[in-house]
Amino acid sequence: MPLSFLLLRTVNATVNVFSMKLNYSEPKIYTGGVDISQWAKLSSLTKKEALSKDWFVYYSYRDPKTGKLKRQSHIKAGANKLKTKKERYSFLKTMQQALLELLKYGFNPYEDNSNLEKSFLNKSYSKVNNLDKLSKVDSKYHENKTLESNSEEILNIYDAFQMALDLKSNMMNRNSFVQYKSRIRLFEKWLKEKNYYQNKINFITKKIIINYLNDVLKRTSARNRNNSRTDIASTFQLLEDNELIQYNFVSKIPVLKTTPKRNKTYTPIQEKEIYEYLKTKDPHLLLFIKFISYSILRPIEICRLKIEDVDIKDKKLYVKAKNKPVQIKIIPDILLESLPDLSNKNPKSYLFGRYEIGSFWDAQEVNKRNEFSKRFKIIKDHFNLGSDYGMYSFKHTFITKLYKAYRKEMSQYEAKSKLLPISGHTTMKALEKYLRDIDAELPEDYSKLLREIKKG
Known part of the structure; x- marks a missing residue:
């Protein structure tokens, strides 16, 4: 039938x-x-x-x-x-x-x-x-999970972004989420100014996002534009994964080429003068900088350290690093000699309090890092150092020193292999790129060859 x-x-x-x-x-x-x-x-x-x-x-x-x-x-x-x-x-x-x-x-x-x-x-x-x-x-x-929506099955922009923020808050660490949320809120503000915000999420097209990114580029920089693109693409990927949109077209928007800003390394004279000045001006900040220099840590990683993360007996640091949940690093003797007695400190207190070792400090990690950066700005001003110098410069300086010391007795590959577990890079390729960026290895003087060429 x-x-x-x-x-x-x-x-x-x-x-x-x-x-x-x-x-x-x-x-x-x-x-x-x-x-x-x-x-x-x-x-x-x-x-x-x-x-x-x-x-x-x-x-x-x-x-x-x-x-x-x-x-x-x-x-x-x-x-x-x-x-x-x-x-x-x-x-x-x-x-x-x-x-x-x-x-x-x-x-x-x-x-x-x-x-x-x-x-x-x-x-x-x-x-x-x-x-x-x-x-x-x-x-x-x-x-099975089902997605409830209105009669038209499509969320409005506000609800879609709010859902993404709610999910991301449980997927990212606190500092990353703060930056992510800020960029998404700026995008929402722009959508409101353009009278787009009252529409459904599928109203947003690739062209609209390109226009927004162009506006960010004009107002700020290519790097900030790329960061905004990354966070918006991440949001739309989450919406696609949850079947609120069909396709994440933001990921197809190209990333602009940028020239990264890099802190300069300090000369031996600059390094010595800064250390001597900090001994009397701000000893607490000096110890903070020694952790950057000798343990090759990022400032924000130092701010995360608690007393219980410092194993004096086995000479180990347990660091919450950028590229892994916990990274174990050795404490070199030169750093141990600078540490005060920690045995009477509360294990749950932070290694670096605001003004002393082993005190509680109720502040976000990024704010702690900014506090030390502001204090170092006073030192920079004293020595008339420009914006291309910072606390991070000590990391570049000491990695360069270590690499050059290894290279006196080893081949490039051997020196890099020794340096890899110290620097904290996860791959040899990443370390090699870093060393190129900081100009860790310079060629020997080639004047003799130039003279021979000139004679010929």
């Missing part, structure tokens, strides 16, 4: 439904975040990335409790075992058409569909050879 006849049999039961809003949205196919109609124009890399993701049919059905459309479990039915775009899309297209027919016929994920299943199976409706998977949506509904 043809499907059209079966549908006519249900007209009396469904005539009232058709006079109202549909209880479902038309099923759609997610194709890995790309426009399938533009497939031939896509690069090989983009095609590969799209096929590496799960493709599926998705739809929404009206929740009987809220009266609002709610996203239902995705239907994959083994489609992602198919490796080519043609096979995968053709398979899901059949599933999409079959699901649409089922919905028209009366399929309801909130009710028992056994009679509907029996009717279709008895009539050998060939397009729905995966009907058992579709009919099980009802039983699996409460086992």
